Amino acid sequence: MAGDMQSARGTSRLYQGKGPWLLLPAWAVIGIFLLLPVCLIVVYSFLTKEFHGGVIPEPSLAAYDQFFFDRGIFGDDPPRIEWNYIEIYLLSFLQAGLATLFCLVIGLPSAWYIATRPIRLRQMLILVITVPYWVNLLIRTISLKFLIRDEGPMNAFLQWTGLLDHPLHLVNTSYAVQLGLFYSYLPFMVLPIFASAERFDIALSEASADLYSTKWQTFRLITLPTIWPGVVAGSILVFVPSLGAFLAPNLLGGAKTYMIGSLIDEQFKGAAGNWPFGAAAATILMSVVLVVLILNARSQIKLKGAG
Amino acid sequence: MKQTRISLLALGIVALSGGGALAEGDVALYNWGEYIEPEILIRFEAETGIHVTMDTYDSNEAMLASLKAGKLGQYDLAIPGDYMVDIMRNEGMLDTFEPSDLTNFGNILPQYIDVPFDPGRHSTIPYLTGTTSFAVDRNKFKGDINSLALLFNPPEELKGKINVLDAQNDVLALASMYLGIPQCTSDRDQLRALNDMLQNAKKDWASFGSDNSREVLVSGDVTLSMTWSGYSARARDEGANVEWAYPKEGYIMWMDNVVLLKDAPNRENALKFMNFLLEPEIGAANTNYAKYAPVLKGEKPFLDEKIANAPESNPPADHPGTFVQSCSEEVQVVYDKIWANLKK
Amino acid sequence: MRRSGLRDMPGFAQIFGLCVFLLYTPLIVIAVYSFNASSSITIWSGFTLDWYKEVFTGIDSQKYRDAAVNSLLVAVIASALSTVMALAAAVGMLRAGSFRGRSISFGLIGLPLLVPEIVTAVASLIFFSFLGLSGSFLTVLIAHTVFCIPFAYLPISARMQDIPDLYETAATDLYATKWQAFRLILLPMLLPGIVSGYLLSFIVSLDDFLITNFVKGNGFETLPTVIFGAVRTGIRPNIMAMSSLLLLISIVLVLLSYLIGRQGREKFRI
CATH class of the missing domain: 3.40.190.10 (Periplasmic binding protein-like II)
Known part of the structure; x- marks a missing residue:
């Protein structure tokens, strides 16, 4: 399979045998300064909780029990399946998925538009997209909230134009959370797509256009496949951070429903102080996403092998 | 200054x-x-x-x-x-x-x-x-604000217009005062009542928020905000017509x-x-x-x-506030459950 | 170059316009309210320059300036380091055939992305304390470099997947060394990916609060830690003023580089 790969899709064996060496710096830095600490956290999830944070080094499955089983508020009812946390996870995945979709809908055409401008303009436009993100996320989110308030500028404008006769209620709804996530992560979608859309052999699509395909046919059949790696990369960069986001849900959504980010946050820096449970919740999240990522990488490699 | x-x-x-x-x-x-x-x-x-x-x-x-x-x-x-x-x-x-x-x-x-x-x-x-209780926008709510019922069993006109601190200790302490039960009680009936009362109150709340508990008053997004006394004073400085409550059931002193x-x-x-x-x-x-x-x-x-x-x-001298207590581990576990139920 | 019809997909320009509109509207609010006499961002109560004065001459101005410098320094260095490592990693993943642990490597590179921030924060602090490293510029730099790697890696590898190796192969067939082939062929072609990766790492580093707050030491502040810390008293508009200034400076720089570049020859394409 993977061993028979040809040079399709930019993979090649030009540096055959050097792979591990080239990966070494990234492996080393992430391995030492993240993987080791994270392993510690995974171990913590199997230990006994210490009151007010910290762990006691005695093995325990209490954290996972708490995640999957409901034993009532006093902890002595017969165990039932605990749906709370599973629901929080599903809801977070749904929110992140929708955010990714919206970023794609706006981000892909924007990236394509930028990539097809003349070179100087292109450089400037890509900066135009990133410069707003020099302002702190908290400040931007506060400002966004101000804009979409019931009596805020957006509603005033919509009512002035006569499009609406009563304010659109967004603040403290999941629509506001969506908007916040979209706004937080948009360039994470635009930049990778731009990177792969900025093609040096645009002649290919021009040839297709010359052959009287419609613009959309060309876009779908020629362009989309070439920018696909960028779409995948952008989707990962929007989806995964959205899962753990806490500013948008808290500030714009009113924090009435836990998302994964605030649930885990609360265990380490909230009154609960339940490190093993926070660690278990994080371990479950990481395992799910990691499996998806690795499967994705494998299927890509297989695809290339077949091609 | x-x-x-x-x-x-x-x-x-x-x-x-x-x-x-x-x-x-x-x-x-x-x-x-x-x-x-x-x-x-x-x-x-x-x-x-x-x-x-x-x-x-x-x-x-x-x-x-x-x-x-x-x-x-x-x-x-x-x-x-x-x-x-x-x-x-x-x-x-x-x-x-x-x-x-x-x-x-x-x-x-x-x-x-x-x-x-x-x-x-x-x-x-x-x-x-300072103290922790709630501030009310007097332009929008004219009634008596002397009771925690405004927070936990609000009148019709306040429903959906309430922000609550996103802080477990403070919310559970005020809720206990409202029910007239001791903080950190280990009595099961009382804890169950606490849980039920909060579950019931949540539907009338617009949001949980701490850092923004002042801004929501100034902007008029909510009529009542549970917050810290300093935030209430600042909200007034910024033009909101707010009144600070010292509810009869009690309030938190910190x-x-x-x-x-x-x-x-x-x-x-x-x-x-x-x-x-x-x-x-x-x-x-x-x-x-x-x-x-x-x-x-x-x-x-x-x-x-x-x-x-x-x-x-200037809290009323004859009606001082109460410090939040840190509970025993057994009670804290139940408190965590109640809070998790509230935030799910 | 001849203009292709594909350059102008119908509606794309409008969507791009919408995108810019969405991105900049909140910033206009920030800029306007940085002149607001009241310290609230929702009530307008008159024009003032006090917040700008405070940025330059206020008693805290030194602290904010130091924090801004720290933030920029960490962001510039951390994103440079992570981009270099990501570039090497991308070549290793996509140009070196297959080897054991290749798909696991992808998981490892993506790991910083998927560990929840608070977990990275607590775990890193425990780990640094265990190593005897007390919080400093160095610990912040290490932490930022680590979590920036996937943000640099993904645009670069997306770009590299679009580049068949025949150009490099042709060059090596013509007796170019591998290093020359890399430097003269692959690197220029990869530039959009590298620039994208660098910019993404940069803004991610600039925005980080939670991890920085845990691993930074005493007396070391970045902009987010200064801004987020103000919970007991609330955020004041001097932050708005500073953000607007930062924005203004970066917009001026972008415009300048565009205008200067227009006069120069188009030597390189990114």
């Missing part, structure tokens, strides 16, 4: 030009962000030659977590709230001193010396105090304290800094800066009139 600032600066300059401000080492302070009048640090260094380095946190629990994760031993002083002092003592994070080590100890208001979380003050000195940490690298300097903070003029500068209530005798002449006279700074 301007005047205090200027006089402080003038004093600082005098002290500087008086010489003697040689490097006498550091004192490491772990503090909330934007929670100390910057001129105090300048003046302290000018007078003693000791430089104050500062690190900041954004919640009591975040401070506890980072001390537990390895930062203990890097700081001399921290500024936890009342219940957190208890927790930190139980964790063995506090050092002790003799009140006689601090020449200004006598400046502390007498009612703040024998506090439940540090009777006699052997590890802490008071920093600032107090931030400067604590001497275990393994403090500069213990002597830390004590000097604590003593410095107990000077009335310094205390007043901080009170003016943070807009909470004073903890020292003799601060009055230095206080901004607006702050000294604000209803938020």
Whole structure:
């Protein structure tokens, strides 16, 4: 399979045998300064909780029990399946998925538009997209909230134009959370797509256009496949951070429903102080996403092998 | 306020030009962000030659977590709230001193010396105090605001117009007061009632939010916001017509304290800094800066009139607030469940 | 070059316009309210320059300036380091055939992305304390470099997947060394990916609060830690003023580089 790969899709064996060496710096830095600490956290999830944070080094499955089983508020009812946390996870995945979709809908055409401008303009436009993100996320989110308030500028404008006769209620709804996530992560979608859309052999699509395909046919059949790696990369960069986001849900959504980010946050820096449970919740999240990522990488490699 | 600032600066300059401000080492302070009048640090260094380095946190629990994760031993002083002092003592994070080590100890208001979380003050000195209840927009709600029922069983016109602090301890403490049950009760029926009451109240709440609990009042997004007294005073400054409630069922009194940490690298300097903070003029500068209530005798002449006279700074003497307690582990587990149920 | 019809997909320009509109509207609010006399961002109560004065001459101005410098320094260095490592990693993943642990490597590179921030924060602090590293510029830099790697890696590898190796193979067939082939062929072609990766790492580093707050030491502040810390008293408009200034400076720089570049020859394409 993977061993028979040809040079399709930019993979090649030009540096055959050097792979591990080239990966070494990234492996080393992430391995030492993240993987080791994270392993510690995974171990913590199997230990006994210490009151007010910290762990006691005695093995325990209490954290996972708490995640999957409901034993009532006093902890002595017969165990039932605990749906709370599973629901929080599903809801977070749904929110992140929708955010990714919206970023794609706006981000892909924007990236394509930028990539097809003349070179100087292109450089400037890509900066135009990133410069707003020099302002702190908290400040931007506060400002966004101000804009979409019931009596805020957006509603005033919509009512002035006569499009609406009563304010659109967004603040403290999941629509506001969506908007916040979209706004937080948009360039994470635009930049990778731009990177792969900025093609040096645009002649290919021009040839297709010359052959009287419609613009959309060309876009779908020629362009989309070439920018696909960028779409995948952008989707990962929007989806995964959205899962753990806490500013948008808290500030714009009113924090009435836990998302994964605030649930885990609360265990380490909230009154609960339940490190093993926070660690278990994080371990479950990481395992799910990691499996998806690795499967994705494998299927890509297989695809290339077949091609 | 301007005047205090200027006089402080003038004093600082005098002290500087008086010489003697040689490097006498550091004192490491772990503090909330934007929670100390910057001129105090300048003046302290000018007078003693000791430089104050500062690190900041954004919640009591975040401070506890980072001390537990390895930062203990890097700081001399921290500024936890009342219940957190208890927790930190139980964790063995506090050092002790003799009140006689601090020449200004006598400046502390007498009612703040024998506090439940540090009777006699052997590890802490008071920093600032305030109350936690709720503020109501008087343009929109004209009724009586003297009861916690407004928060937990609101009248029709307040439904969906309420913001609640995103803080487990504070919400459960107020809820207990509303039900007339003791804080940290271990009685199962009472805990069940607490859980049911909160579940029922949640549907009338618009949002949970702490940092933005002031802004939502000013903007008019909500009519009632559970918040800290200083935020209510600031909301009024910013043009909101708010009234601060001292509900008849009770309200929370809180107090931030400067604590001497275990393994403090500069213990002597830390004590000097604590003593410095107990000077009335310094205390007043901080009170003016943070807009909470004073903890020292003799601060009055230095206080901004607006702050000294604000209803938020003057709780009714015959109806004092109650400190939040830190619960036993058994009760805390149930509290966590109740909170998780509320936030699911 | 001849203009292709594909350059102008119908509606794409409008969507791009919408995108820019969405991105900049909140910033206009920030800029306007940085001149607001009240310290609230929802009530307008008159024009003032006080907040700008405070940024330059206020008693805290030194602290904010230091924090801004720290933030920029960490962001510039951390994103440079992570981009270099990501580039090497991308070549290793896509140009070196297959080897054991290749798909696991992808998981490892993506790991910083999927560990929740608070977990990275607590775990790193425990780990640094264990190593005896007390919080400093160095610990912040290490932490930022680590979590920036996937943000640099993904645009670069997306770009590299679009580049068949025949150009490099042709060059090596013509007796170019591998290093020359890399430097003269692959690197220029990869530039859009590298620039994208660098910019993404940069803004991610600039925005980080939670991890920085845990691993930074006493007396070291970045802009987010200064801004987020203010919970006891609330955020004040001097932050708005500073953000607007930062924005203004970066917009001026972008425009300048565009205008200067227009006069120069189009030597390189990114």
